[in-house]
Amino acid sequence: xxxxxxxxxxxxxxxxxxxxxxxxxxxxxxxxxxxxxxxxxxxxxxxxxxxxxxxxxxxxxxxxxxxxxxxxxxxxxxxxxxxxxxxxxxxxxxxxxxxxxxxxxxxxxxxxxxxxxxxxxxxxxxxxxxxxxxxxxxxxxxxxxxxxxxxxxxxxxxxxxxxxxxxxxxxxxxxxxxxxxxxxxxxxxxxxxxxxxxxxxxxxxxxxxxxxxxxxxxxxxxxxxxxxxxxxxxxxxxxxxxxxxxxxxxxxxxxxxxxxxxxxxxxxxxxxxxxxxxxxxxxxxxxxxxxxxxxxxxxxxxxxxxxxxxxxxxxxxxxxxxxxxxxxxxxxxxxxxxx
Amino acid sequence: xxxxxxxxxxxxxxxxxxxxxxxxxxxxxxxxxxxxxxxxxxxxxxxxxxxxxxxxxxxxxxxxxxxxxxxxxxxxxxxxxxxxxxxxxxxxxxxxxxxxxxxxxxxxxxxxxxxxxxxxxxxxxxxxxxxxxxxxxxxxxxxxxxxxxxxxxxxxxxxxxxxxxxxxxxxxxxxxxxxxxxxxxxxxxxxxxxxxxxxxxxxxxxxxxxxxxxxxxxxxxxxxxxxxxxxxxxxxxxxxxxxxxxxxxxxxxxxxxxxxxxxxxxxxxxxxxxxxxxxxxxxxxxxxxxxxxxxxxxxxxxxxxxxxxxxxxxxxxxxxxxxxxxxxxxxxxxxxxxx
Numbered sequence: 037x038x039x040x041x042x043x044x045x046x047x048x049x050x051x052x053x054x055x056x057x058x059x060x061x062x063x064x065x066x067x068x069x070x071x072x073x074x075x076x077x078x079x080x081x082x083x084x085x086x087x088x089x090x091x092x093x094x095x096x097x098x099x100x101x102x103x104x105x106x107x108x109x110x111x112x113x114x115x116x117x118x119x120x121x122x123x124x125x126x127x128x129x130x131x132x133x134x135x136x137x138x139x140x141x142x143x144x145x146x147x148x149x150x151x152x153x154x155x156x157x158x159x160x161x162x163x164x165x166x167x168x169x170x171x172x173x174x175x176x177x178x179x180x181x182x183x184x185x186x187x188x189x190x191x192x193x194x195x196x197x198x199x200x201x202x203x204x205x206x207x208x209x210x211x212x213x214x215x216x217x218x219x220x221x222x223x224x225x226x227x228x229x230x231x232x233x234x235x236x237x238x239x240x241x242x243x244x245x246x247x248x249x250x251x252x253x254x255x256x257x258x259x260x261x262x263x264x265x266x267x268x269x270x271x272x273x274x275x276x277x278x279x280x281x282x283x284x285x286x287x288x289x290x291x292x293x294x295x296x297x298x299x300x301x302x303x304x305x306x307x308x309x310x311x312x313x314x315x316x317x318x319x320x321x322x323x324x325x326x327x328x329x330x331x332x333x334x335x336x337x338x339x340x341x342x343x344x345x346x347x348x349x350x351x352x353x354x355x356x357x358x359x360x361x362x363x364x365x366x367x368x369x370x371x372x373x374x375x
Numbered sequence: 376x377x378x379x380x381x382x383x384x385x386x387x388x389x390x391x392x393x394x395x396x397x398x399x400x401x402x403x404x405x406x407x408x409x410x411x412x413x414x415x416x417x418x419x420x421x422x423x424x425x426x427x428x429x430x431x432x433x434x435x436x437x438x439x440x441x442x443x444x445x446x447x448x449x450x451x452x453x454x455x456x457x458x459x460x461x462x463x464x465x466x467x468x469x470x471x472x473x474x475x476x477x478x479x480x481x482x483x484x485x486x487x488x489x490x491x492x493x494x495x496x497x498x499x500x501x502x503x504x505x506x507x508x509x510x511x512x513x514x515x516x517x518x519x520x521x522x523x524x525x526x527x528x529x530x531x532x533x534x535x536x537x538x539x540x541x542x543x544x545x546x547x548x549x550x551x552x553x554x555x556x557x558x559x560x561x562x563x564x565x566x567x568x569x570x571x572x573x574x575x576x577x578x579x580x581x582x583x584x585x586x587x588x589x590x591x592x593x594x595x596x597x598x599x600x601x602x603x604x605x606x607x608x609x610x611x612x613x614x615x616x617x618x619x620x621x622x623x624x625x626x627x628x629x630x631x632x633x634x635x636x637x638x639x640x641x642x643x644x645x646x647x648x649x650x651x652x653x654x655x656x657x658x659x660x661x662x663x664x665x666x667x668x669x670x671x672x673x674x675x676x677x678x679x680x681x682x683x684x685x686x687x688x689x690x691x692x693x694x695x696x697x698x699x700x701x702x703x704x705x706x707x708x709x710x711x712x713x714x
Contacts, residue, residue: 131688140564225479349470
């Protein structure tokens with residue numbers, strides 16, 4: 037067993053866990069967006085036939101797990117470990133979605149970085165031989181998030197230009213060993229970065245520095261450059277955070293513009309869908325990765341992508357107590373070939 | 376690299392990560408309790424000189440990390456990964472406590488099972504060679520938990536006999552490779568179990584079935600019996616949950632009474648400290664393990680203990696929406712020798 041640790045923050049997956057199957061579930065606005073064809077299921081009923089938005093979000097997670105399992109004809113018993121997280125207080129979408137599965141479960145809180153965090157940990161667990169098949173699930177729901185973080189929707193509050201629209205979506209990725217890619221090749225775990233942003237309607241600015249530091253660490257630790265990837269994609273920086281990240285790299289004299297994009301600017305039509313700075317939430321990066329991007333990888337459009345989950349680690353309480361908003365970002369290197 | 380997976384839910388740590396150092400921080404009531412000598416630091420000021428209880432809880436986590444580092448003369452730069460979690464909405468105690476460290480960070484949500492969950496994952500990361508030194512931190516605070524889960528303290532609400540007292544405490548464990556124990560030898564990840572309990576003042580009953588299932592899986596998966604341990608200890612079932620767990624095993628004809636105890640019944644003097652059914656919270660199991668139990672292990676009292684973190688995965692919102700309370704339990708086998 038070798039030393040897989042690289043540099044300060046990174047490690048390699050020497051046995052290259054494969055992404056066996058993924059799924060993406062979305063709501064009405066996601067169905068109306070440009071990536072509609074890449075969802076396994078979307079529902080025009082934002083409550084997914086449940087009584088509350090919280091139960092709807094849990095239902096989306098369960099649907100995501102079902103869809104992914106179906107593609108591999110797996111039963112719950114075939115999955116050794118599930119890691120899941122969401123934005124709701126005490127991560128109830130996740131705990132309630134898995135309670136009838138009987139699958140060993142570890143809950144995560146990485147805010148919108150949850151899918152990347154889960155891939156790092158599930159990747160470790162499969163790569164190391166602790167489990168054979170591991171799954172990651174994450175979700176967010178516009179209505180449950182607005183009620184919890186900002187205002188109940190009934191108030192009809194105004195949104196600022198830097199505000200992002202929480203994606204109603206859930207995604208699942210199942211990992212295991214297989215000869216065919218996509219494979220997890222390496223990962224970089226981010227530290228919490230706090231640049232003093234206090235505006236809960238400008239998450240992009242709060243998270244961009246974390247994305248910058250994680251990307252720099254990834255390249256430094258593993259001796260890579262942006263051109264080693266066909267696509268470097270952040271989870272949900274939106275228009276504002278995306279520009280800040282490009283600026284931060286420009287100051288270093290490094291151009292990532294040619295291969296860089298952000299899931300928050302891809303999932304909605306920013307001109308027509310009135311989402312201001314773009315999409316956000318645990319569901320944003322995860323459905324774009326698990327629905328759209330991995331589909332394009334399998335079709336040959338991308339050989340290597342670096343998926344960078346970005347999260348803002350505040351709460352309404354921390355903001356009321358005058359705290360700033362810390363960000364975090366974890367990066368997972370996914371390739372159609374082992375490298 | 377071998378297959379470390381055992382049975383349905385368990386795995387072994389073939390390289391036996393060592394617990395290099397631990398620390399335990401407590402509040403006033405913990406200082407007045409029977410384990411007072413085993414804390415690294417306790418404060419009579421329940422706000423730990425901060426303006427709010429939430430900031431106090433974050434301060435406790437930072438103190439726990441500092442204390443553990445000090446014992447090894449480590450700096451933040453010497454730690455490759457921190458995993459942390461707590462009970463507060465969006466786990467702010469954890470995110471804010473680590474934001475100035477620069478250490479790669481992964482947030483967990485396992486409710487009161489967080490220390491066990493963290494030991495499983497940090498153990499994987501060290502055992503697998505992904506990182507060299509990993510830390511786990513978890514915390515709870517009586518006042519921040521009461522305000523969030525039940526009533527603000529100022530209301531002076533009555534507590535029921537089955538209610539438990541959330542421990543004001545934080546603990547940290549640092550893992551790495553070393554010739555000397557205690558070592559992590561194996562772990563069992565629990566599935567979410569929901570037996571329909573809806574009483575938020577009876578967490579023990581909600582969590583006991585999860586503890587039962589995880590313990591049964593641990594013994595079955597690894598071919599062990601209760602007598603393979605000097606001590607089997609659950610995190611915070613309290614008096615009520617402890618009796619239920621003993622009952623469940625009695626029905627199977629298995630006696631665990633001789634080696635079984637619960638941290639929630641150890642941390643306070645249940646006769647004198649008016650805590651009703653005992654202690655609870657992320658801080659309960661974690662300070663008893665990291666302060667008291669590991670100290671006794673090093674003194675030779677115990678050779679092998681099975682630490683079973685127990686968590687209730689509900690939220691105030693899920694209860695308001697008439698949901699029952701799911702429980703989870705993860706078990707970590709800790710030995711003074713590798714086995």
